[in-house]
Amino acid sequence: MAATHEALATEIAxxxxxxxxxxxxxAKDGAVTLTRGQVHIADRAKLERIAADTR
Incomplete structure (x- = not known):
């Protein structure tokens, strides 16, 4: 996904x-990789588990 940290922050207030x-x-957990202006989902299942644990 092409987005800066600032743009993501604005989107979620x-x-x-x-x-x-x-x-x-x-990124440390291996769920995403970060490059300048980009967030890449590296492990969708792991990211979904993280999201489920924070509800």
Whole structure:
């Protein structure tokens, strides 16, 4: 997905720093990979488990 941390933060009414920390945690867990202006889903099942655990 092409999006900056700032754009994602605006979409979810959050701060860029919060989005950056969460994306970094997702990347550390292997759920996503991050490149400049891009978020790539590396492991959809893992990302879905993370999402389910936060509800």
């Amino acid at each position: 959050s701060g860029r720093a919060v989005v950056s920390r969460r994306l970094a945690a997702f």
